[in-house]
Amino acid sequence: MNLIAVAILAPLSATLLIMLLRKQPAGLALLGAAIGLFGSLGLLANTFNGLSEEIILPGLPGMPLRLVATPLTALLSTLVAVVCTLVMVYAVGYMKNDKEKVRFFATLLLFAAAMQTLVLAGDWILLLSAWELIGLSSYLLIGFWYRKPGVKSAATRAFLVTRSADLGLYVAVFILIANAGSSDIATTLNTSGGPAIAAGILLLVAAMGKSAQTPLHDWLQRAMAGPTPVSALLHSATLVAAGAILLIRTAPMLPPETLLVIGIVGGVTTVVTGLIALGESDLKRMLAASTSSQYGLMLIAVGAGVPMAALLHLIAHAAIKSSLFLGAGVFQHSRDSTMLKQLQGVGRNHPKIFFGFALAALALAGIPPLSGFFSKDAIIAAALSSDHIVVLLPFALAGTLLTGGYMARALQILWQKNGTSQPVSGLAWMGAGLGGLVLLAVILGAAFPGLEALLEPVLNIRLTESNITQFIPEILGLSAALGGLLLGWFIPVKRLLGPLLPWTNRGFAIAGGFDNLMVRPALAIAHRCEKLERFLYESVLATGRLGLKLGQLVRRNDDQGIDGFIFSFVRGTINLGAKARTLQSGLIHKELAISTVASALLLVFMFITLLVY
Amino acid sequence: MERDLTLLIPEIIILLTVVFALVAEMLRLPRIALTVCIFGLLLATVQTLPMLGADTSVFGGTFRIDTLSVWAKLILLPATVLSLLLARAELAGTDREGTVYVLVCLVSLASVLLAGVGDTMVLVLGILLSGLGSFALVAYPRNDFATEAAMKFFVFASVTTSVMIFGLSYWFGGSGSTLLSELSRLESSPSVAVIGLMAVIIGLGYKASLVPFHFWAPDAYEGAPVSIAAYLSVVPKIGAILAFAQVVRDIPMITNWPLIIAVVAVLTMTYGYLAALVQRNVVRLLAYSSVAQAGYFLLGVVAVGASPLALQSLIVFSAAYAAMNLGAFAMVMLIGRTIETFKGVGREKPLLAVAMVIFLLSLVGIPPLAGFVGKFLLFGAAIEAGFLWLTVVAILNSVLSLAVYLRIMVPMYQQSSRNGELSTTESTPFITTVWIIALLFTIGIGVSAQLLLGNIN
Incomplete structure (x- = not known):
């Protein structure tokens, strides 16, 4: 039995079964996800033993469709499968009272199957x-x-x-295939020179869209309108990860020029969306903005030439962010809202859930010995070792600082004050899913050295450069994280008091100064950013409207011009037909006369051609 | 002499069949006459098979046994058998029913002769023989319509045939021989060659119902029994077209005959479809459609000598045309003669409707049906012969033809306007057999054209 097929087909066939049977969607979904997980784990175990697997399916002539299990793809497949399974467990509780479970689980599994295909795909098509x-x-x-x-x-x-960002991928794939003459990803990675730069930039565009990088980050926050398990799955480990995975897989090909652009895009994103997260008043939207910010950090690592660091952070972030979303889902059920104002003190009603949420938050901020600490360190070390340390390091540190800031703010709001909560059903299932993910978020760091050893030959880049003192990245990262946490915890307190007593008249000059210097401008920038993105969206919409107008114009033209022409042509043809019929009078002498005249004309024509040629 | 007779075995078998069938008819045994005809024709077909690949002639070059004439027998004789089955279904029990079968066999013999013509006298003989039988067949119902149609047919045939014989005398005078193979002697006297060519165009043009010599066809088809119309639109027409191909092979190029025939082809295709566009009677519509299809055949005739595809395309399209046209006429027999009767057939008799749609789509030339393959090869032959413009006109006409055939297809899937059951003719096993065989060939030729092509070379 081929394990690749298991990993992809298990969720897919579960989808079909759910749609056919329309019964027991949750059970079937769990079963499908679990079997898929076993397939992925098997693949990972095999690659640890040095075995790689490949399926070649007939595709375009000369360009077969390939599925490959290399250490990298098997690892990603396992990551997707694990998160999928745990989110599925959680969703059983979360969707307990929803009437459309069939549609929900079927689509979720379809997504899982598609994601597995994406990470295991060995060719561009x-x-x-x-x-x-x-x-x-x-x-x-x-x-x-x-x-x-x-x-x-x-x-x-x-x-x-x-x-629209996907168009970049299309053009990039076209360039790569045209250049390498093969659709095999491994072969196309040998591309160099101009095509590699162009393809790299276009791949970046595609990745920016899927991974919600500035200026294309707004959709992710709005996508929080979906059910929370969806947010946890799509917006932490899978959908948005696709962009980063694309860049990590193609990293060996990317030339330095493209890497710098990637690093800058990541840096700008991590700061901009970090600020947005800080100013956000909705928990899920804050988490979404934070996702963009964390993917910005990963892009910094790719830009620094250390995709391994990006991959480690991708893995850690997947577990952490899904935990955070799942916790947020419980809070949402508890207060029927995701607005931070409504969620004040909800942590006290659900101390166990809050404990998990807090662990994940600290992991994201980068507190040792949680997983996020190691991956953030790797990123900061990458930035330190990069040729563009001046550009990338400040971005990386700012991103870390902001992460601490908004996570602390969220924890503070969720813990302080008291509010009334309503009982939550399905808590056991949700707790189980959340628990599993938090556990991963906590302990994954221990697995990183093993993963590095596994992936080193694939990504072919060493994580730590020898010329960096061992503890510099740790110290830098930790201080940024702690600074962020402290700021996040204390400043909002001040801000909550603000409406009661104007902050300028208080004695906390330093804190007030911080507030004045950082929070207000940050919020202002955040608002600006929001305006900017509004503007960007307005322009996108305006372009859309223009397109519609143009379409209408073209249609009107069609109606009056081309269609009119066709109609008159058809009418003319029918008239001609009627004329042809009147020739057929039924009077034989007349018809014979026509035949004679026509033959005479033909004869004349013949003699003319005889003379001409 | 013995060799000549051996090569003529199929024709001789048909002749004997006619004699035996006539005897049976005189004894008033129409079923025996039918059986004799069918077995005779099938026997002749089987006897033709060993001659595949032959390229010779008999009786001093007056009759050719070559690719065209052998395949003509392989296509026309089975098509005749199908026509006989249709005729039996329509005319069973009428007075002197057996004469129909005899005449049909005679006309087929004439058509087969025409397809292998090697001498101007055989050409005249074939046209006269085929004409005489056809008049009688059209007049068979003995009502006013049929008689008038037959009369018209007869007058038309007399005028055109006599003009043809007159024109052919120029060729005889110029070349000193009635053999087609001696026509190359006319190289030095192009005006004589041109007058003879005109005579052939008039004579064969009437037989193949090319514009402007087609006037008899719609009336004759409408007046005749539907099965006879189906037969006349297939067998004598293909015979005449193949005779055309045999004749033009030997005409000196100095006359520019391909250009002349291309002009006739354009006239025929365009006029045929334009006139078909306004018909309300399905038989007349199919009559004009068969006029237009003759124009497509001419694309292959134009390319004779210039393209190796020409003969192949003519043969494949002949087979395709025979299958799809017979099928369409069989449907008319089952459903009715006017477009009105086709309304709602799609709901009441879905199988028949689907079959009819397939025949009509094949007539348009939609892949993967037989008509498509045939037209595709014809277009290829014409392009190879340097007649790109003619191909473009033919393709434009195909668009027009879709409009024509949609006039039958669309009503079939509309709400029926009549109350109660479809008043179709009793679906006899004969008609069913015919349309199923025609359907199999319409699809089969389309799918396995490659196989067929391999055998023609």
């Missing part, structure tokens, strides 16, 4: 197909509660933004 499939299924999932106001437009927006 299959990857492109899977890329489109996750786009489609994410659209269906974000728009799951399509009757709620705003949900449909959020889904459409997510789809359109990622779709």
Whole structure:
């Protein structure tokens, strides 16, 4: 039995079964996800033993469709399968009272199958197909509660933004295949020179769309309109990860010029979206902004030439962010809202959930010995070792600082004050899923050295450069994280008091100064950023409107011009036909006369051609 | 002499068949006459098979046994058998039913002769023989319509045939021989060659119902029994077209005959479809459609000598045309003669409707049906012969033809306007057999054209 097929087909066949049977969707979904997980784990175990697997399917002539299990793809497949399974466990509880479980689980599994195909794809054409499939299924999932106001437009927006960026992938794939003469990803990675720069930039565009990088980050926050398990799955470990995975897989090909652009895009994103997260008043939207910010950090690592660091952070982030989302889901059920104001003190009602949430938050901020600490360190070390240390290091540190800031703010709001919560059903399932993910978030760091050893021959880049003192990245990262946490914890307290007593008149000059110097400008920048993105969206919309206008114009032209022409042509043809019939009078002498005249004309024509030629 | 007779065995078998069938008819045994005819024709077909690949002639070059004439027998004789089955279904029990079978066999013999013509006298003989039988067949119902149609047919045939014989005398005078193979002697006297060519165009043009010599066809088809119309639109027409191909092979190029025939082809295709566009009677519509299809055949005739595809394309399209046209006429027999009767057939008799749609789509030339393969080869032959413009006109006409055939297809899937059951003719096993065989060939030739082509060379 081929394990690649198991990893992909198990969720897919579960989808089909759910749609056919329309019964027991949750059980079937769990079963499908679990079997898929075993397939992925088997693949990972095999690659540890040095075995690689490949399936070649007939595709275009000379360009077969390939599925390959290398250490990298097997690891990603396992990551997707693990998160999928745990989120599925959680979803059993979360969707307990929803009437449309069949549609939910079927789509979720379809997404999982598509994502598995994407990470295991060994050729560009299959990857492109899977890329489109996750786009489609994410659209269906974000728009799951399509009757709620705003949900449909959020889904459409997510789809359109990622779709337009996907054009980059299409052109990039075209360039790569045309250049290498093969659609095999491994072969095309030997591309160099101009095509590599162009393809790299275009791949970056595609990755920016899927991984919600500035200026294309807004869709991710709006996509929070979907159910929380969807957010946990799509927006932490899978859909948005596709962009980063694309860049990590193609990293060996990317020339230095492209790497710098990638690093700068990542840096700008991590700061901008970090600020947005800080100013956000909705928990899920804050987490979404934070996702963009963390993917910005990964892009910094890719830009620094150390995709390994990006991969480690991708893995750690997947576990951490899904835990955070799942915790947020419980809070959401508890207070029927995701607004931070409504969620004040909800942590006290659910101390166990809050404990898990807090662990994940600290992991994200980068507190040892949680997993995020190691991966952030790797990124800072990467930035330190890069040729562009001046550009990348400040971005990386700012990103870390902001992470600490908004996570602390969230924890503080969720813990302080008291509020009334309503009982939450399905808590056991949700707790189980959350527990599993938090556990991963905590202990994954221990697995990193092993993963590095496994992947080193594949990514072919050493993680730590020998010329860096061992503890510099740790110290830098930790101080940034702690600074962020402290700021995040204390400043909002001040801000909450602010409306009661104007902060300028208080004695906390330093804190007030911080508030004045950092928070206000940060919020202002955040608002500016929001305005900027509004503007960007307005321009996107305006372009859309222009297109529609043009379309209408063309259609009108069609109606009056081309269609009119066709109609008059048809009418003319029918008239001619009627004329042809009147020739057929039924009077034989007349018909014979016509035949005679026509033959005479033909004879004349013959003699003319005789003379001419 | 013995060799000549051996090579003529199929023709001799048909002749004997006619004699035996006539005897049976005189004894008033129409079923025996039919059986004799069918077995005779099938026997002749089987006897033709060993001659595949032959390229010779008999009786001093007056009759050719070559690719065209052998395949003509292989296509026309089975097509005749199918026509006989249709005729039996339509005319069973009428007075002197057996004469129909006899005449049909005679006309087929004439058509087969025409397809192997090697001498102007055989050409005249074939046209006269085929004409005489056809008049009688059209007049068979003995009502006013049929008689008038037959009369018209007869007058038309007399005028055109006599003009042809007159024109052919120029060729005889110029070359000193009635053999087609001696026509190359006319190289030095092009005006004589041109007058003879005109005579052939008039004579064969009437037989193949090319514009402007087609006037008899719609009336004759409408007046005749539907099965006879089906037969006349297939067998004598293909015979005449193949005779055309045999004749033009030997005409000196100095006359520019391909250009002349190309002009006739354009006239025929365009006029045929334009006139078909306004018909309300399905038989007349199919009559004009068969006029237009003759124009497509001419694409292959134009390319004779210039393209190796020419003969292949003519043969494949002959087979395709025979299958799809017979099938379409069989459907008319089952459903009715006017477009009105086709309304709602799609709901009441879905199988018949699907079959009819397939025949009509094949007539348009939609892949993967037989008509498509045939037209595709014809277009290829014409392009190879340097007649790209003619191909473009033919393709434009195909678009027009879709409009024509849609006039039958669309009503079939509309709400029926009549109350109650479809008043179709009793679906006899004969008609069913015919349309199923025609359907198999319409699809089969389309799918396995490669196989067929391999055998023609």
